[in-house]
Amino acid sequence: MITCPNCDHENPDGAVQCEACFTPLPRLVKCGSCGLPLLSSATFCGECGAPNTFYGSMTSVAETSPPPPPMSNLPEESSTPPPPPPMSNLPEESSTPPPPPPKPAVSPATQLQTQTASLLHVQTNTTLEMPQGLEIIHIGKPNEQIPPDLDVSGLPDADVVSRIHADIRNEAGIFYIEDVGSSNGTYINYNALSPGNRHRLHPGDRISLGKGDLVTFIFQLS
Template sequence: MITCPNCEHQNPDGAIQCEACFTPLPQLVNCGNCGQPLLSNATFCGECGAAHPFKGSTTTEESSSPPPPPTSSNIPESSSPPPPPTSSNIPESSSPPPPPTSSNIPESSSPPPPPTSSNIPESSSPPPPPTPKPAANARTQLQTQTASLLHVQTDTKLELPQGLDIIHVGKPNDQIPPDLDVSGLPDSDVVSRIHADIRNEAGIFYIEDVGSSNGTYINYNVLPPGNRHRLRPGDRISLGKGDLVTFVFQLS
């Protein structure tokens, strides 16, 4: 098993990325001194103690030269100050405006007529009171995910039992009774009595072949016994050869 450096999840040997968080997993490389296999993220070889062949020293870039100090040759000369104001360049003040007289004062307009009953608009009816809104629920109900398998050949939906960490898939037997019985489906003779297990780990579902006779296939690829595959919506699961008993994993 390979431990994920990010979430410490135990992954099967040969896995390239973590099946829980999809972080790339360290791979086996050969020691440059003794040739023994070791993980690519190891610092020293556990066999001969030599440093990891791919650990290199970092180099620092040379500091750039500081800019030259300012000299009298690159300091611009200050411009000459503007000449002071004189009587020749001060504009003469304009003559003041003439005082108001009776001829240029506009006559006051006549006052508006007092309001009467004829020009007072009738009061409109008061608006209706606002409708009280229902109080929002203080607690939000959490929706639980329901996992199911859609049988492709008969378009039958089989819901996975809730509350079980391990769901046994197969046909009735005396050793481990199945939690998901597929004996009533067509061509179920290719399915072993103890065929596969579906594990529910905090809402994440995995499938594992537990030693079936005709094998388990995920998306047309064989699932080696002892290895498990993280199920995602749309994954195609075939129990046995020939793609005769096929399911599509769904979440709702």
């Protein structure tokens, strides 16, 4: 048995350190004089009294092993990930879509001016508005074949006007007049208009239905 020099615990032969306090134990060596076994920590041999040549040569495991570096000098490893950078340094993404580009300004559509044609009756200073929306305007007096669009039967001296006397045609805002086979003829600015021919009307043209310039109109546009 080997007695621990620190806590006096009895350890079995061959033990290297104390089972109780883990202190390194002295080992058995042979006396250099008589050859009997003795503890390496003994100063003299207990049999022959010779000095123990192994005394002081034994070093503990703690003395021969270099001490570990202090924990304070070891770099500490942290399992905590580094904090993310502050949000103020990160580019912000907005979920709001960009505003649509401004629409180009659209000028209001130019309104086509509709010209209104009329006939000023010279003898009574009465204005007869020509119907709008008609391409052919029949001038005459009531009859069973072609009813007039402009009835002149109520005007003075209307007996010189035929029932089917003349037509005024509206072709895209341009007005033409033609005699359609009247008995007493149609005159434009005192000139007879041959049947089958037509005359383009201009504001101020003088239209006479029949001879004698008895039923006379001035063509007007407004």
